[in-house]
Amino acid sequence: MVTPSPASPAARVGTRDSSRHLRAPVKKSRRPRLRRKEPLQPLLPRPLPGDSGVGDLSESPSSGSDGADSPGASAAWGCSPLPGPAQSWTPLDLQTFRDYGPSCYAFRRAQESRFHPRASLARQPQVTAESRCKLLSWLIPVHRQFGLSFESLCLAVNTLDRFLTTTPVAADCFQLLGVTSLLIACKQVEVHPPRVKQLLALCCGAFSRQQLCNLECIVLHKLHFSVSAPTISFFLEHFTHARVEAGHAEVSEALEAQSLARAVAELSLADYAFTSYTPSLLAICCLVLADRMLRLPRPVDLHLGEHPEEALQDCLGKLQLLVAINGTSLTHMLPLQISEKCSLSRA
Structure with a gap:
């Protein structure tokens, strides 16, 4: 029996065919996915100068609270955002106002009583008027730094107060409620709302993404998804x-x-x-x-x-x-x- 020489073409073909079946499958290498990386800018504390009220309350926590023990408090005062300039106004659209202004105004005025929270802190054992003032004094510069509209801020405050009328909130979760209300408002108004990780970074890691998402669902459920309030x-x-x-x-x-x-x-x-x-x-x-x-x-x-x-x-x-x-x-x-x-x- 004649065996083909390894140098012959028949031998090379046979070797190639046998090695084709014996070779282990090789996984194709995928090109690495390119993700757009936008690092968050560090938020350095720079309080808004003022005589009292909003300006002073954004500088430091009250003497009666220990900001080191509460994660929400330490996050609120340790990472104060930079107050940005006031928003510039937009030109008036008088023709649209002539067509829709009176009817929109009548509709919004009729809805005011339905969306107006009254005595929002009456059922809150831990949230006080002072802590609410501190939270909003921190949240107002936050909305300004993100370049959000005044409508978003008003909707966020309305969502916050209306939820306080329905559910008692713990003091260490009050800041999380603030950023959650801002996120809900921005999803209605802003073209590019802030990302969840950006809002969590403002809280200095005191809360997780799952906590924010869970609270968002709770707020929307308690308000029956009626969040488009007159502002x-x-x-x-x-x-x-x-x-x-x-x-x-x-x-x-x-x-x-x-x-x-x-x-x-x-x-x-x-x-x-x-x-x-x-x-x-x-x-x-x-x-x-x-x-x-x-x-x-x-x-x-x-x-x-x-x-x-x-x-x-x-x-x-x-x-x-x-x-x-x-x-x-x-x-x-x-x-x-x-x-x-x-x-x-x-x-």
């Missing part, structure tokens, strides 16, 4: 469009007054005393106070929102006191061209 931001924009459409103010004057009124409204969000007022009432009072501070020749009518005179004067008096106490903080929240024009003595 101060909406009514400020409506009253600004209404005064310009009626010819009672120039566009530049109305936008400056709206920006100043928005800053005053930010101060009021952290004060529990203003939760008793509806958003439309707060909006018109903030706008009237802004007109006085800017010394506009034709200030907005205080009765534009058709609120009772007693409630208007009571809210306006408390806002004047709030601005007088937090005058320095207010000037740092405003653009330079507006802070130079406004007079705190006329508040």
